[in-house]
Amino acid sequence: MKKAITLTVNGDRRELYVATHHSLLDVIRNELGLMGTHRGCDTGNCGACTIQVDGLAMNACLLLAVDYDGSDILTIEGVAQEGALHPVQRALVEKGGIQCGFCTPGMVMNALALLADDPHPTEADIRARLSGNLCRCTGYAKIVEAVGSVQ
Amino acid sequence: MSTHIGQRLPKLDAADKASGRATYGHDVRLPGMLHGAILYSAHAHARILRVDTARAERLPGVKAVLTAADNPPTHFGYGKDQTPFKTVARSLRDEIAAVAAVDLDTARHALSLIEVEYAPLPPVFSVAAALAPAAPLIHPAHGSNLFQTYHYEHGDPARGEAESDLILESTYRLPYVNHACMETSVVVAHYQQGGRLTLWSTTQIPFLLQRDLAEALGIPGSHIRVIQTAIGGAFGRGLDIYPFEPIAALLSMRAGKPVRVAFSRREEFLAGPARQPAEVSLRAGARLDGRLTFREVSAALDIGPYVSWGSVTPLVMMETTASLYKVPHVRFRADCIYTNNLVTGAMRGYGNPQSTFFVETMMDQLAEALGLDPVEFRLINANEPNSATPQGLVITSCGMKECLQAVAATADRGADRPGEQTTVEPIHGRLDPAAGAHKRGIGFAATLNVGGGARIYRSDGCGATVKVDDFGHVTLITGSTEIGQGSETVLAQIVAETLGVHPQDVSVINADTDLKPWDVGVHASRTTFIAGNAARLAALEARRQIFETAAEMLGVAPDCLIASEGHIRAADAPDLPPRLSAPTSALPLARVVRQRHFRQGGQIVVGEGWYDPPTQMVDKDTYKGNISAAYGFGAQMAEVEVDTETGQVRVLRLACANDVGRAINPMAVEGQIEGGAQMGLGYALSEELIVANGQALNPDFHHYRLFTAADMPPIETIIVETDDPGGPFGAKGVGEMGGTPTAAAIANAIYDAIGIRLTELPMTPERVLAAILHRDLESA
Incomplete structure (x- = not known):
């Protein structure tokens, strides 16, 4: 079964006709072709698909698209403004927080939400908030350092 | 004067990855691309009597359905024991049929319409059962469930025993571990009529994959092109051919369209290659002056239903056993055994995390029994520059002692241990500040790893x-x-x-x-x-x-x-x-x-x-030879706190020193060590794919626990530079060493804290608590 929904994605209004069992992740990747939001587990454990929905960081794999009709969605593609990386992205690049990079967009989206809530988080705050974003390459040290440097 | 060597240069592709612009395997979309899905066996061991695909083929949107009837007439894989689809299922991973359809929903629906009739065969779910007399044979043509035995020996172990003042022995159990790459396995295959097969792949071996696929498909290697996308983690997973790759190609050949096959996370755990579990026994001896006399290892590896490149991991276990520290007499035996359990493969370290765990925990035991400081004991026996090991490894640069001394210098060794020598009676938990239920300890381990290639193929x-x-x-x-x-x-x-x-x-x-x-x-x-x-x-x-x-x-x-x-x-x-x-x-x-x-x-x-480095493949009978043009060394120091009421082990600090020859990019070196430590910590404490009756019971990230940002201890990385004569600008490899000594260092720290040697990984709270209760019961 399909249903018509409207989403605002990275500032653009998109009218979509989506299967009722498809997640926002399915729609973002397969209908909108925004491949920066990654599918790592489909069970809400890895955080690679983290997006912002009406300003809140959420796992797109856990959200049925039809439940978010009318929502304002921000994906990683909407973060860099006019080609300039956001300071969180730039810090991840410069501090070595990116290896394979598959977790990176989700890390960025969650870190942005963290910094919006608390512009001066402690290292423990950063580690706690990013604990829903798994990384297999970096051991997190340089990710935590990068996020902590953006204050 | 070097200007770019030794610089902390950010990764050239990092900006693309940070902004979501990198194209990973999962992101490849081609015009007309179909989505493939694979039907796996419902039985761990069964003959496939009948596969009825008629209903699946009639489903609108289905473009191809394949079964074993469509197999090319060849076998593939390291042991030449696989076909894309099976007529006898030897594990729950075994591929019975596959579908390509216009979308994934349709492909999965079609799988549910395929009827399979099985004649179950008696399964074999342990190495003991596999080797029992009259055990059901997993590959009858092989004549035995024992695929291969590795025998290695140098010196005269009997003489080594005779010369020992002290001999200790222990047994170890090592778990299934999954690579847990953040991106699951994926391939897009596009076969153009009369022309070539192009694969978009996350393989680590594009040229060997050409050859392996040619063999699996029965087409010339010259007709195969492999394009590697951005790769979302590898760690050895991509070091082999897997059935889903020829299956995607066969689906594309049949449908005349590009076909994508992408694993779900559950599929990744069930059908991806796990690190082989192993049961190991180790005997080792030393003289009162602290010199090692002999080491004897016997290992049984459950390699699952087929042989992969991962089955040669005993070569590395053997290298650690024979050449980590100077040991005059060594005997090593490893049996690689077929079972109906999980498919296994290569994983970062390739046998080294396993062997370093048992060798380095035994080193600690020997030091204690001899009344020697664990670092001093290691320094007495450490490998040295410009030396050759009895196995034939030619060690050029070697900073093993520097690494041990560097991590030892970071250790809080307690007020009662100021000097190099320790008290003969260790005081467990002496670092415990409040003498309560939380006991603290420190532990050390070193590692040796190839750092100048590894000639396991005709060309390196x-x-x-x-x-x-x-x-x-x-x-x-x-x-x-x-x-x-x-x-x-x-x-x-x-x-x-x-x-x-x-x-x-x-x-x-x-x-x-x-x-x-x-x-x-x-x-x-x-x-x-x-x-x-x-x-x-x-x-x-x-x-x-x-x-x-x-x-x-x-x-x-x-x-x-x-x-x-x-x-x-x-x-x-x-x-x-x-x-x-x-x-x-x-x-x-x-x-x-x-x-x-x-x-x-x-x-x-x-x-x-x-x-192509000036190295040798190991001799096929003696397993001796210099397989690498340089060797990397490292040491780690772990400080832990054990909650003796819950068994929970918290790593407070991990110091990692590595001899990398020369760090071309210190930031990247630190990244390898810190990331390796994350895997090593998981191997030590949390990661285990639990398997019962051939079935993985925890195939998701909720139950298979990776270390998160919140779980990680502070990691101190120390780069030791020895300027290797053969390396580019003096550099040696470092990719695997970050995680190889971690489990041993943590086990040794746990012993220091509570006086109990843990010999089974991972050291979960349940296992630690059971060991504490057992000890208390024994001493009561």
Whole structure:
């Protein structure tokens, strides 16, 4: 079964006709072709698909698209403004927080939400908030350092 | 004077990855692309009597359905024991049928319409059952469930025993572990009629995959092109051919369209290759003066239903057993045993995390029994530079002692242990501040790993081409593969240093078998050393051509020229910035290239390099030989706190020292060590794929626990530089060492804290608590 929904994605209004069992992740990747939001587990454990929905960081794999009709969605593609990386992205690049990079967009989206809530988080705050974003390459040290440097 | 070597240069592809622009395997979409799905066996061991695909084929949107009837007439894989689809299922991973359809929903629906009739066979779910008399045979043609035995020996172990003042023995159990790459396995196959098969792949071995696929499909290797996408983690998973790859190709051949097969996370755990579980026994001896006398290991590895490259992990377990520390007498035996359990394969460290765990916990036991400080005992027996081990490893540079001393210097060794020598009676939990239920301890472990390639294939080589265009831009085309470790950046630094340009002026092409020269693959911590040497040779040849022309332009001999800051000048010219020196003394690189190009009989600047290290494959009978051109060393110190009421182990601190020869990019080296430590911590404390009756019981990230940002202890990385004579700018490999000694260091720290030796991984709260209760019961 399909249903018509409207989403605002990275500032653009998109009218979509989506299967009722498809997640926002399915729609973002397969209908909108925004491949920066990654599918790592489909069970809400890895955080690679983290997006912002009406300003809140959420796992797109856990959200049925039809439940978010009318929502304002921000994906990683909407973060860099006019080609300039956001300071969180730039810090991840410069501090070595990116290896394979598959977790990176989700890390960025969650870190942005963290910094919006608390512009001066402690290292423990950063580690706690990013604990829903798994990384297999970096051991997190340089990710935590990068996020902590953006204050 | 080096300007780009040793710099903390950010990864060249990091900005694309940070902004969601990198194209991973999962992101590949081609016009008309179909989605494939695979039906796996419902039984761990069964004959397939009938597969009825009629209903699936009638489902609208289905474009191809394949079964074992569609298998090419060949077998593939390391043991030549696989076909894409099976007529006898030997594990729950075994592929029975596959569908390609217009979308994934339709493909999965079609799978549910396929009817399979099985005749169950008696299954074998343990190595003991597999080796029992009259055990059901998993591959009857092989005649036994014992696929292979590795026997290694040097010296005379009986004499070693006789010369020992002390002999200890222990047994160990090691778990199934999953690579847990953040991106699951994926391939897109596109077979063009009468033409070629193109694969978009996240493989680590593009050229061996060409060969393996040719074998699996029965088509020439020359018809296969492998394009590597951005790769979302590898860690050994991509070191082999897996059935889903020929299945995607066969679906594409049948449907005439590109076909994508992407694993779900659950599928990744169930059908991906796990690290082999092993049961190990170890005996070891030493003299009262602290010198090791002998080591004897017997290991049984459950390799599952088929043989992969991962089944040669005993070669590395053997190397650690024979050559980590100076041991005069060694015997090693490993049996690789077929079972109906999970499919297994290669994983980062390739046997080394396993063997370092048992060798280094035994080192601790021996030190304690001898009344020696654990670091001092290791220093007495440590490997040394410019030496050869009895196994035939030729150790050039070696910073093992420096690594041990460096991590020891970071350790809080307690007020009662000020000097090198310890008390004979250890005081467990002496670091415990409150003498409550939380006991603290420290532990050490060292590691030895190949760092200059590993000749496990006929060639351990890598090719490279360096070209310089008319604008002075440099392109490196390398056979090597980027899996996130930063090889493209390190190779760009090596080329930039050689040509005197900035690394950002170097583009790296490394992802297409039609473009790049051959390389055996990204494994064994080999890329910096092997691909680095190849890139350096290619850059040196390009520089020779540049200097040849520049020498004519400047009227000097080529051998007195140097390249730096994008300019070529005579070495004896005033050491001034180019704009300040005489106009003829410093030529812009681009001008030299154009001068060489645009003239009668002109030539462009293209340098080729090929590096295959001066090493040997191990002898097939004795397993001796120098398989690597250099060896990396490392040591770790773990400080832990054990909650004796819950069994919870918290790692408070991990210090990691590694001899990397020379750090081309210290930030990337730290990244390898910190990331390796995350895997090592998981191996030590949390990661275990629990398998019962051939079924993985925890195939998701909720139940298979990776260390998160909140779980990680502070990691102190210490880079020890020994300037290896064979490495590019002195560098050696580091990719695997970050995680190899971690489990041993933590186990030794737990012993220091609570006085209990844990010999089964992971050391979960349940296991630690059970060991505490058992000990308390025994002593009551």
